[in-house]
Amino acid sequence: MDGFRTIIEPFRIKSVEPLHLSTPAERETKLRAAGFNLFALKSDDVLIDLLTDSGTGAMSAEQWAALQRGDESYAGSPSYFRFEAAVKNLFDFKHVIPTHQGRAAEKILFSVVGGPGKVVPSNTLFDTTRANVEHTGAIGLDLLYPVGRQPSVAHPFKGNLDVGALEQVLREYGVDRVPLVLVTVTNNSGGGQPVSLANLKAVRALCDRFGVPLFLDACRFAENAWFIREREEGQSHRPVIEIVREMASLADGMTMSAKKDGLANIGGWLALDDDAWAAQCRNLLILTEGFPTYGGLAGRDLDAIAQGLSEVVQHDYLRYRVRSTEYLGDALQKLGVPIVLPVGGHAVYLDARAMLPQVPPLQYPGQALSVALYREGGVRSCEIGTVMFGRQPDGSEKPAAMDLVRLAIPRRSYTQSHIDFVIEVVEKVWNKRERLRGMKIVDEPKALRHFSARFAEL
Ligand SMILES: Cc1ncc(COP(=O)(O)O)c(C=O)c1O
Secondary structure, rough: OOOOOOOOOOOOOOOOOOOOOOHHHHEEEEEHHOOOOOOOOOHOOOEEEOOOOOOOOOOHHHHHHHHOOOOOOOOOOHHHHHHHHHHHHHHOOOEEEEOOHHHHHHHHHHHHOOOOOOEEEEEOOOHHHHHHHHHHHOEEOOOOOOOOHHHOOOOHHHHEEOHHHHHHHHHHHHHHHHOEEEEEEEOOOOOOOOHHHHHHHHHHHHHHHHHHHHHHHEEOOOHHHHHHHHOOOOOOOOOOHHHHHHHHHHOOEEEEEOOOOOOOOEEEEEEEEOOHHHHHHHHHHHHHHOOOOOOOOOHHHHHHHHHHHHOOOHHHHHHHHHHHHHHHHHHHHOOOEOOOOOOOOEEEEEEEEHHOOOOOOHHHHHHHHHHHHHHOOEOOEEEEOOHHHOOOOOEEEOOOOOOEEEEEEOOOOHHHHHHHHHHHHHHHHHHHHHOOOOOEEEEOOOOOOOHEEEEEEE
């Protein structure tokens, strides 16, 4: 609405879900039972759940209606063709292969193109993506521009891939070892930061010079396109849908989690142009996900995604979405809380290393901070730091590039008063930050330890 300060939620609420208000003593008991790992909490014991924006959004009335349209035929369902058309409307790749979520697309893709000796360069590989690359014996390389690793430095496109570093990698390893370059839009692990069109074009040009395919991890493509429209010179007049199509035209394929900018609660896909790779991927899909016209999803899920893709590129939605994340970031900045700047699309990232300088990285300041937020007000967040990335493939441990705590905002789920409450909780923790202590891990699995490790307080 022009002329108004408040950017209101562009929807009203039709169905409500009660939240459970807990006491400090209850939260203490739950924390201890969970081994201080917030993934191990029951969600009923969480008041405001900012663990992830993945699959946690609210569907629209049209999406619920689309569920009814879902056709559950095993093969050739009309739901698949509506899904395929909706994907191709934005990303016109030849082959569209549905999967039950993003990591299934990654698993299939890297099983085909990865393997020992292979190298997959990226701006930053998300944790499941890295795990799927490394699971095949390949190496994943994060080639973010250095500014992307400096939480307090504001830059409009901190997700950009370092093109000079990529050229060096392509020369050093040789193109036979690099099956593809993967650009993550927006860069979740680096603070939800966008990648510019100019950067994507430069990466494309380099990939063309070396004859290497370029893929997108496009989970938050619409938020990325909105930032391009807002921040990149010469883009402010363009409809987001046009920017998305241009991003797609620069790539040879994509992996996608529909749980983010698909506005769905489950789903994903792998899309690509290469016929031979697509045939191999479909064979694996049948082995692990299902027939190529449903890929591990119900027909109704495919319809919900198809509808979601038409809603996620609407400007009213994106304006509200990005503004509501920024609202939280602005308030925390006013309190003096160190956060990753500028605020990303789907989350505000607290800089736990700067906030708790008394806690060294190998005592997990991010984990200590996220535990404190739950303890204080029942807010669940997610450590993105040394717990998530510190364990190395050779078994050693080293500090991650940053120790962040992510407050991810589910799409269309919480109102401004919920966010005001979160601001108060962070403020209370900020005021007692000097008293927070580090943590140690008492039990951890071999891979993706952040999901199930157990901790003790030091
Ligand atoms: C950038 C990025 N890539 C891949 C994934 C994996 O998607 P999924 O959770 O659907 O498996 C995520 C999920 O959070 C992500 O943020």
